[in-house]
Amino acid sequence: MKSNVEKVISVSNLTKRFGSFTAVDHISFDVCRGEIFGFLGANGAGKTTAMRMLCGLSRPTEGNGRVAGCDILTQTEMIKRHIGYMSQKFSLYSELTVDENIRLFSTIYSMTDVQIMEASSRLYAELGMESMRRTRVSDIPVGWRQKLAFATATIHRPDIVFLDEPTGGVDPVTRRKFWEHIYKASSEGMTIFVTTHYLDEAEYCDRVSIMVDGCISALDSPAALKRKYHADTIDEVFRIVASEAKRDE
Amino acid sequence: MKLRILKALLKKEITLMQRNPLIPKIIIGMPLMVMLILPLVANLDVKDVNVAVVDNDHSSLSRRITADISASPFLTVIDVPLDHSGAIALVEKGDVDVILTVPPHFSRSLAICSGNASVDIEVNGVNATKGMLGGQYVSQSVLSTIKGWREENGVTEPTQPTGILYLYNPTLNFRNYMIPALMVVLLIIICGFLPALNLVSEKETGTIEAMNVTPVPRLLFVLSKLIPFWIVGMIVVTVGMLVGWIVYSLVPAGSIFLIYLAAILFSLVMSGLGVIIANRSASMLQSIFVMFAFIMVFQLMSGLFTPIGSMPGWARTITYAIPPRYFIEIMRAVYLKGAGFADLWFQFLTLVALAVLTLGLSALTYSKRS
Known part of the structure; x- marks a missing residue:
């Protein structure tokens, strides 16, 4: 990692305990501006919990850090102005139309009517969703919903986009296309923080971290990781690293 | 904003x-x-009280009492059993809420020594509200019949029975x-x-x-x-x-x-x-x-x-x-x-x-x- 690059996420000893269970155990890492940062780990390794702490959805038990220049302990509402978040579970209003959802969220991000108009027409053109504008979200196919959720998370051009398993349950072709949108967002200067179970997707990231039992066991570029573990694919690296896990799901 | x-x-x-x-x-x-x-x-209004009258008097007054009870919109005379145990049986069956017993020679004793004659009213208290109100309804009905009967026979009541005026919700x-x-x-x-x-x-x-x-x-x-x-x-x-x-x-x-x-x-x-x-x-x-x-x-x-x-x-x-x-x-x-x-x-x-x-x-x- 180059030291002259601005760090948009920087955390140290971030910990989350639920009673006696330590979901996230003293993790420390930095993410640079414009990076695509892959956050890997088995089910229950603590990925989502860690991500929720970064987004200001969950209060850390210990540790500190900054996201988009704001403190994750005290300035969570400030952080929320600068990030986009796409949750694992589809969470747009399914009884609202595509347009109504986009309008609602962009108004909350304090965008003006003109900005909303411009941003949404650009989005619909990019995603090819023009004809679905007035369709209720519950009526559009799953693959399109993911795209729409991504669009909603990036409509306000946040500094960082957090994607929690964005391609779960999506066919390989649509997944591939989805990553094109991620690349595009990244090329426009957004930092991408993404968790995934598809290890081929990890190859698309600039750097990946692998979480095992609440700790980060490996963190480097895909190429460096493969060298280190003498593996041909990230899939193999993951198997080697994740086999240390003691925790059940 | x-x-x-x-x-x-x-x-x-x-x-x-x-x-x-x-x-x-x-x-x-x-x-x-x-x-x-x-x-x-x-609705807690009590409107359908079933009465059994045990008439041991068989006088015109006792028949009039029974008729007046039947005429009341809230009271129904279900039966006129021959004796008290018959009435109790009706209560036990659940058919009757109030038993009115008119003793023998009631009308005669009322005419001779006014005030010393009395009827018995027995109430099934299982449903407390219904029992209480039903007993009152029957007693009021009997009192007003007696009052009317006495007036016709030339006896004017020295005192008016207590009257109640319901404020704010006059019809209760x-x-x-x-x-x-x-x-x-x-x-x-x-x-x-x-x-x-x-x-x-x-x-x-x-x-x-x-x-x-x-x-x-x-x-x-x-x-x-x-x-x-x-x-x-x-x-x-x-x-x-x-x-x-x-x-x-x-x-x-x-x-x-x-x-x-x-x-x-x-x-x-x-x-x-x-x-x-x-x-x-x-x-x-x-x-x-x-x-x-x-x-x-x-x-x-x-x-x-x-x-x-x-x-x-x-x-x-x-x-x-x-x-x-x-x-x-x-x-x-x-x-x-x-x-x-x-x-x-x-x-x-x-x-x-x-x-x-x-x-x-x-x-x-x-x-x-x-």
């Missing part, structure tokens, strides 16, 4: 409400059902007592529990998380949930008053403004409570169970069905913590007695205090972070 966000949130709530298959029906159907059907069925119509209070039940459900269910349903679908990760101010988000239901609540109160007027000819004796003021304050209290419950519940089922517990206590301890005055001391103390108590008192006092603010300031101030308390707690318990 904030206003713009609130507007956008309100638009979302109203659109979702309109598109919900159930909510518009609940909002329109429930008030009509509660106001049209409940006053007819939630239980409906007039219930209708103002039923609006309370409507507001509990519409302003307290519907917004709470709405909030919890966003938790279940996960949309609340999509909101919590945006910079939306939490106060605006909660307000956007409550405002539509406050408006609906006021519409429901209006519909309730209209139904009361059109169907039951019941109009408030006091100021309508006071009724609305009380309704608004009570809605605030209930929505505060609803939001607290929603904040503490992870699922619809959980929140419904908690609300169910609240609604039970509210209905049984607020004086809605049973007078607070007849509760034991400790229970009366608890009723001071039950918000519907104050709203019911205000509604009944304004509706039936035409009470003004000067009479009800305590109830109004308590509602204000409770509103501040519940809304404050609801703001404290709502967190965008877990």
